[in-house]
Amino acid sequence: MSPIRFLMLGGFLGAGKTTTLARLAQHYQQQGKRVGIVTNDQATDLVDTNSLRSQGFEVGEVAGACFCCNFNELTATVDRLASDQRPDIVLAEPVGSCTDLVATVARPLQQLFGGQFEVGPYGVLLKPSHGGRILRGDKQGGFSPQAAYIFRKQLEEADFIVINRIDQLSDAEADELEQLISREYPGIPVLRMSAKTGQGFKAVVEVLDQRGKFGQRVMELDYDVYAEGEAELGWLNSSLKVSAEQEFELDELLLAIVRNLRSSLAELGAETAHLKTIGMADGIYAVANLVSSFSPAELSLASGAKVKEAQVVVNARVATDPEVLTEKVTAAVLAACNARSAVASFVQTQSFRPGRPVPTHRILEPQA
Ligand SMILES: Nc1nc2c(ncn2[C@@H]2O[C@H](COP(=O)(O)OP(=O)(O)OP(=O)(O)O)[C@@H](O)[C@H]2O)c(=O)[nH]1
Numbered sequence: 375m376s377p378i379r380f381l382m383l384g385g386f387l388g389a390g391k392t393t394t395l396a397r398l399a400q401h402y403q404q405q406g407k408r409v410g411i412v413t414n415d416q417a418t419d420l421v422d423t424n425s426l427r428s429q430g431f432e433v434g435e436v437a438g439a440c441f442c443c444n445f446n447e448l449t450a451t452v453d454r455l456a457s458d459q460r461p462d463i464v465l466a467e468p469v470g471s472c473t474d475l476v477a478t479v480a481r482p483l484q485q486l487f488g489g490q491f492e493v494g495p496y497g498v499l500l501k502p503s504h505g506g507r508i509l510r511g512d513k514q515g516g517f518s519p520q521a522a523y524i525f526r527k528q529l530e531e532a533d534f535i536v537i538n539r540i541d542q543l544s545d546a547e548a549d550e551l552e553q554l555i556s557r558e559y560p561g562i563p564v565l566r567m568s569a570k571t572g573q574g575f576k577a578v579v580e581v582l583d584q585r586g587k588f589g590q591r592v593m594e595l596d597y598d599v600y601a602e603g604e605a606e607l608g609w610l611n612s613s614l615k616v617s618a619e620q621e622f623e624l625d626e627l628l629l630a631i632v633r634n635l636r637s638s639l640a641e642l643g644a645e646t647a648h649l650k651t652i653g654m655a656d657g658i659y660a661v662a663n664l665v666s667s668f669s670p671a672e673l674s675l676a677s678g679a680k681v682k683e684a685q686v687v688v689n690a691r692v693a694t695d696p697e698v699l700t701e702k703v704t705a706a707v708l709a710a711c712n713a714r715s716a717v718a719s720f721v722q723t724q725s726f727r728p729g730r731p732v733p734t735h736r737i738l739e740p741q742a
């Protein structure tokens with residue numbers, strides 16, 4: 375049996391990983407390949423899993439801890455995906471606040487599971503909004519120096535870096551980002567892409583399809599700083615039901631939740647790493663996002679539908695206290711529902727600061 379090709383795409387929270395994975399899955403399926411996707415989060419109720427499944431993809435999830443700290447669950451999830459039909463390719467999305475993924479995921483798969491997996495190049499997506507600010511040294515891009523440290527380390531271990539969202543950048547802005555990256559990480563190839571429009575996507579696929587030895591970069595990492603950076607973020611996953619007597623526009627409800635939160639978090643001065651919410655009703659799906667305090671709320675998946683009932687999942691990663699985040703998310707949801715004479719019943723809310731990462735494996739030496 376030939377090994378499963380394992381392609382992992384990293385990058386900071388909201389960088390565009392899920393959007394890119396959906397495009398990659400579609401691309402490989404069109405080539406006749408069987409594709410499985412593995413999502414990952416520190417808690418359950420993932421917007422990404424729901425959104426990728428809504429697009430028809432085969433998705434397994436590792437929920438409750440990151441790939442690195444729950445490595446055995448990653449391989450078990452791939453086994454479950456393979457129990458029906460063995461995938462040719464597994465696309466994996468690690469948590470956007472994780473780093474050291476080459477030592478803790480790519481190398482263990484290469485060196486301990488070499489017969490089962492063929493690990494492709496590790497690409498890291500650069501999020502221009504926070505990325506530009508951090509690389510330029512502007513007040514850490516809204517986050518603490520420890521969170522900025524994670525952002526930098528994510529880039530440092532990449533086999534290649536992709537500047538995403540070029541549809542929103544001028545050539546001069548993209549040139550500047552590329553110079554900043556090349557100055558700090560000389561020798562790492564830099565590509566440009568829009569996961570949204572597909573511009574530059576072909577070149578990314580060409581790099582991902584290269585065969586050879588990857589994950590060769592050896593990186594030092596201070597786990598104390600890493601843990602502090604992760605713990606700066608309030609993490610919240612919430613699931614709820616919304617129902618109303620009269621039909622309401624699902625897209626507008628989600629946008630209202632995100633906009634309400636955007637303004638209450640701005641009042642607190644709490645920087646958003648990524649806020650995402652999905653609404654689901656009988657084969658109908660919509661997703662709204664906010665990727666920074668200085669970006670507008672956006673509808674990344676429009677349903678165009680009016681509904682009386684919807685299941686809603688909110689995932690928020692914001693530099694604030696988790697209790698404050700819970701309070702603000704609850705208020706934002708209730709205000710958006712009240713404005714539509716709809717009732718929200720919360721099913722489950724998990725909110726916390728991520729704990730210290732303790733990887734299952736950590737292999738510092740690349741494969742000979
Ligand atoms: N304009 C534009 N928007 C993009 C692009 N790529 C992603 N987005 C949007 O950015 C937001 C975040 O994208 P995701 O793909 O969910 O980002 P992610 O890296 O998976 O985020 P996490 O899983 O939270 O770490 C969504 O609203 C996307 O629609 C792009 O190339 N251009």
Ligand SMILES: [Mg+2]
Pocket residue numbers: 391392393422467
């Ligand atoms: Mg994602």
